[in-house]
Amino acid sequence: MDITLTINGKSYSQDVEPRLLLIHFVRDVAGLTGTHMGCETSLCGACTVELNGKAIKSCTMFAVQAKGADIVTVEGLASDGKLDPMQEAFWNEHGLQCGFCTPGMIMASKQILDRNPAPTEDEIRHGLEGNVCRCTGYQHIVNAVKAAAAGAGK
Amino acid sequence: MATTTVKTETFVGKRIRRREDPRLITGTATYVEDVQMPGMHYAVILRSPHAAARIRSIDTKQAVAAPGVVCVFTGKDIKGVGAVPCGIAMPDLRVPPHTILATDRVYFVGHPIAVVVARDRYLARDAADLIEVDYQVLPAVADPEKALAKVVKQRIVSQRLVPMAMETRGVVAEWHGADRQLNLYTSTQIPHLVRTLVAGMLGLEENRMRVIAPEVGGGFGSKLNVYAEEALTGYVSMKIQKPVKWIESRRENFTCTIHGRGHVDFYEIAAKRDGTILGIKLKLIQDVGAYHQLLTPLIPQLSVLMMPGLYNTQNIRADIVGVFTNCVPTDAYRGAGRPEATHGIERMVDMLAAELQMDPAEIRLKNFVTKDKFPYPTATGLVYDSGDYATPLKKALDLVGYHKLRQEQADARKQSKYMGIGISTYGEICAIGPSPATPAGGWESATVKIEPSGKVTIMTGACPHGQGEETTFAQIAADELGVGLDDILVLRGDTAVVQYGIGTFGSRATAVGGSALYYALQDLKAKIKKFGAMLLESEDVTLTGGKVICNKTGNSKSLQEIAGATYRALKLPPNTEPGLMATRFWEPPNFTFPFGAHIVVTDIDGETGQIKIRRYVAVDDCGNILNPLIVDGQVHGGVAQGLGQALWEQAVYDDNGQLITGELMDYAVPRSHMMPWIESHHTCTPSPVNPLGVKGVGEAGTIGCSPAVVNSVVDALSPLGVRHIDMPLTPEKIWKLLATKN
Ligand code: FES
Numbered sequence: 001m002d003i004t005l006t007i008n009g010k011s012y013s014q015d016v017e018p019r020l021l022l023i024h025f026v027r028d029v030a031g032l033t034g035t036h037m038g039c040e041t042s043l044c045g046a047c048t049v050e051l052n053g054k055a056i057k058s059c060t061m062f063a064v065q066a067k068g069a070d071i072v073t074v075e076g077l078a079s080d081g082k083l084d085p086m087q088e089a090f091w092n093e094h095g096l097q098c099g100f101c102t103p104g105m106i107m108a109s110k111q112i113l114d115r116n117p118a119p120t121e122d123e124i125r126h127g128l129e130g131n132v133c134r135c136t137g138y139q140h141i142v143n144a145v146k147a148a149a150a151g152a153g154k
Numbered sequence: 155m156a157t158t159t160v161k162t163e164t165f166v167g168k169r170i171r172r173r174e175d176p177r178l179i180t181g182t183a184t185y186v187e188d189v190q191m192p193g194m195h196y197a198v199i200l201r202s203p204h205a206a207a208r209i210r211s212i213d214t215k216q217a218v219a220a221p222g223v224v225c226v227f228t229g230k231d232i233k234g235v236g237a238v239p240c241g242i243a244m245p246d247l248r249v250p251p252h253t254i255l256a257t258d259r260v261y262f263v264g265h266p267i268a269v270v271v272a273r274d275r276y277l278a279r280d281a282a283d284l285i286e287v288d289y290q291v292l293p294a295v296a297d298p299e300k301a302l303a304k305v306v307k308q309r310i311v312s313q314r315l316v317p318m319a320m321e322t323r324g325v326v327a328e329w330h331g332a333d334r335q336l337n338l339y340t341s342t343q344i345p346h347l348v349r350t351l352v353a354g355m356l357g358l359e360e361n362r363m364r365v366i367a368p369e370v371g372g373g374f375g376s377k378l379n380v381y382a383e384e385a386l387t388g389y390v391s392m393k394i395q396k397p398v399k400w401i402e403s404r405r406e407n408f409t410c411t412i413h414g415r416g417h418v419d420f421y422e423i424a425a426k427r428d429g430t431i432l433g434i435k436l437k438l439i440q441d442v443g444a445y446h447q448l449l450t451p452l453i454p455q456l457s458v459l460m461m462p463g464l465y466n467t468q469n470i471r472a473d474i475v476g477v478f479t480n481c482v483p484t485d486a487y488r489g490a491g492r493p494e495a496t497h498g499i500e501r502m503v504d505m506l507a508a509e510l511q512m513d514p515a516e517i518r519l520k521n522f523v524t525k526d527k528f529p530y531p532t533a534t535g536l537v538y539d540s541g542d543y544a545t546p547l548k549k550a551l552d553l554v555g556y557h558k559l560r561q562e563q564a565d566a567r568k569q570s571k572y573m574g575i576g577i578s579t580y581g582e583i584c585a586i587g588p589s590p591a592t593p594a595g596g597w598e599s600a601t602v603k604i605e606p607s608g609k610v611t612i613m614t615g616a617c618p619h620g621q622g623e624e625t626t627f628a629q630i631a632a633d634e635l636g637v638g639l640d641d642i643l644v645l646r647g648d649t650a651v652v653q654y655g656i657g658t659f660g661s662r663a664t665a666v667g668g669s670a671l672y673y674a675l676q677d678l679k680a681k682i683k684k685f686g687a688m689l690l691e692s693e694d695v696t697l698t699g700g701k702v703i704c705n706k707t708g709n710s711k712s713l714q715e716i717a718g719a720t721y722r723a724l725k726l727p728p729n730t731e732p733g734l735m736a737t738r739f740w741e742p743p744n745f746t747f748p749f750g751a752h753i754v755v756t757d758i759d760g761e762t763g764q765i766k767i768r769r770y771v772a773v774d775d776c777g778n779i780l781n782p783l784i785v786d787g788q789v790h791g792g793v794a795q796g797l798g799q800a801l802w803e804q805a806v807y808d809d810n811g812q813l814i815t816g817e818l819m820d821y822a823v824p825r826s827h828m829m830p831w832i833e834s835h836h837t838c839t840p841s842p843v844n845p846l847g848v849k850g851v852g853e854a855g856t857i858g859c860s861p862a863v864v865n866s867v868v869d870a871l872s873p874l875g876v877r878h879i880d881m882p883l884t885p886e887k888i889w890k891l892l893a894t895k896n
């Protein structure tokens with residue numbers, strides 16, 4: 001099937017098998033390997049991308065279902081060498097160790113602030129329920145989201 | 155010209171954000187799965203659905219004929235490849251031969267049987283489904299105790315856990331036939347050891363193999379191993395003369411990557427009526443799994459070594475019984491033997507306190523090895539380097555407000571509320587370790603090159619992967635040389651770039667690898683001073699702030715000028731070679747022994763059995779701290795894995811050896827909303843065994859955590875006569891306990 005998707009502002013057209021997962025389109029067709037596969041069963045959030053403004057798990061969607069969609073991946077966040085404030089916050093607060101969960105974690109964290117610019121710790125923790133990090137114990141990630149929220153509020 | 159401005163900023167000890175992060179937060183880091191090569195093929199492994207079976211036949215005809223398939227290999231084809239190695243030698247240790255593909259028998263669910271190679275990962279999976287295996291299913295043993303006679307004593311279980319690094323394992327192999335050169339990208343903690351051992355398995359000269367551990371997405375011990383798939387992927391690439399990629403699925407990660415723990419322990423503790431501990435006795439049943447992986451037999455020995463804990467007793471007895479089961483092998487998982495030991499000892503000390511009606515803090519304070527006894531030789535043959543065990547406990551008691559909490563608890567009990575206060579005071583063996591005490595050499599290596607431009611490149615053999623040494627090592631070097639962090643690059647994880655090294659595990663990278671770096675820097679500093687003295691035509695010089703300064707004239711030469719002069723070599727100091735590079739292989743004289751106290755306050759819902767952690771106070775002593783931000787991160791992550799064991803995680807096999815908890819759906823790793831706020835504090839008792847005074851902190855959180863949690867919950871339920879509960883403390887387990895006791 002011929003499909004066209006926009007990823008990080010760039011359009012990609014490809015004849016794909018109907019069973020091709022969106023994550024494989026992003027990684028293999030578009031060559032954007034920042035989006036990671038952690039479980040393939042929508043349980044870890046490593047594959048989180050933004051699709052038409054909503055954070056979704058790209059391992060549980062077929063590329064053909066995303067036909068015509070506008071997708072943002074972690075690679076699309078920084079512009080002109082300037083980091084997105086959420087990326088900056090993860091860096092400042094040590095919100096990552098091995099970094100494997102991080103792209104998905106940052107995409108999910110951005111969604112939390114999109115919906116609620118001043119979340120409580122509890123709201124942050126629940127907002128990240130779908131994203132597993134095995135390294136950090138989440139505390140520095142919570143700090144990062146808080147810091148990004150505080151920064152945006154200034 | 156005289157110059158007096160010198161750089162005075164120092165970096166060690168500061169909360170410096172990590173230098174490895176820019177590539178990780180922008181999605182531009184390269185993990186194994188991100189490695190792409192022209193002509194790359196994909197390997198998928200067919201695995202046994204049975205825990206124990208005889209293979210009558212394997213029919214690969216249809217798979218071979220499937221679209222896109224290049225080849226299929228089974229156990230018959232790989233006869234020439236060596237066995238998966240066990241690195242531990244012990245008298246009477248039975249090591250069953252562990253071929254990389256099964257031949258006539260399978261011993262656990264997930265046992266690899268065949269590998270299918272295709273030009274596309276989807277087609278490889280399709281084809282794997284077309285292989286027909288005729289099995290004769292045999293009875294399986296999944297419970298280690300069922301394989302043994304019955305013993306009745308105080309039984310404490312440290313259940314099997316799944317390490318579950320977020321990045322599964324993966325291998326890309328690239329064979330260059332004309333050069334006889336195999337490049338192997340693998341997600342590992344030990345690239346050099348993988349090179350030595352996999353080259354051996356494949357019959358390849360070690361110097362013809364290059365192992366690259368690119369970005370590694372978490373290991374926790376599960377990648378401190380040599381796996382069948384590393385040799386298998388290399389073998390396939392050599393056969394088909396094409397690059398081959400194998401990426402483990404999450405399901406495979408659960409069933410085929412090593413598990414941790416898997417102890418059933420029978421403890422006895424003896425004490426005087428006043429609470430003085432006289433001795434500890436243990437019978438340890440270790441669930442080995444189907445094979446010995448690299449370090450499997452070592453792990454229960456680490457438990458036994460750690461049995462004295464922080465207590466002053468010279469009477470320790472332990473028997474280890476290793477039991478083969480039809481389950482995936484157990485091996486090192488964060489803490490590796492020390493969490494199991496600490497859990498048992500700290501539970502026993504609490505039980506002893508209850509028996510003697512003593513306060514659990516008091517009984518610990520009474521039995522600690524005191525400050526004046528270090529270095530302290532233990533009954534298990536170790537020598538604790540330095541310690542001050544009462545200080546972190548007292549600090550934790552203060553921070554949590556212990557005495558007030560006990561009063562509050564007394565009031566809560568009057569209202570039939572369940573509130574618990576749990577203490578654990580742990581010790582651990584880190585900076586692994588002196589070579590005579592380790593299977594593969596316990597030293598670590600570092601090379602420091604100062605380039606002609608004065609920029610500094612560090613190559614560490616330790617292969618850190620998320621622990622932040624690209625930052626902490628730069629901090630050490632920046633302070634020693636007086637340069638900025640941006641002048642330094644830390645390289646790791648590639649056997650073609652980095653001199654032989656051991657790897658990152660056992661909280662050793664900074665203590666051992668950082669010390670190797672420290673000594674390499676001292677060598678370089680001496681050489682820099684020699685060249686500086688020559689250029690300044692003075693014997694009286696000081697190296698400071700990135701300059702060599704003549705103490706008489708105040709004239710100086712910058713590191714950059716000196717580096718340039720060492721390579722230009724127009725003139726050399728006497729008996730001195732050109733260039734500015736030093737390599738050290740540092741052998742530690744001893745392990746280090748970090749310690750600490752964790753206190754957990756819990757409230758238990760009498761209706762639902764739900765445990766709420768009200769406070770989590772951790773006071774850890776890991777010696778000197780190079781970067782508090784990174785140390786806190788290590789503690790948090792460690793505690794999360796300890797809490798996972800204490801409350802939620804358990805690898806469950808049914809009687810047929812099927813892993814019931816084989817996906818994230820049924821294996822409960824901690825998620826953000828499940829974690830309490832961790833109040834992380836420190837005391838500082840420097841280690842005398844290395845020049846940095848560091849002890850290691852990677853595993854502390856995991857080791858200190860689980861007994862503090864269980865002690866807290868048992869304390870909460872003690873009015874009901876509860877004395878022990880095995881982990882994980884699921885709400886269902888607590889609810890059932892409440893239902894029977896009330
Ligand atoms: S890979 Fe998509 S949720 Fe885990």
Ligand code: FES
Nearest residue numbers: 097101133134135
């Ligand atoms: S940083 Fe390693 S999984 Fe989150």
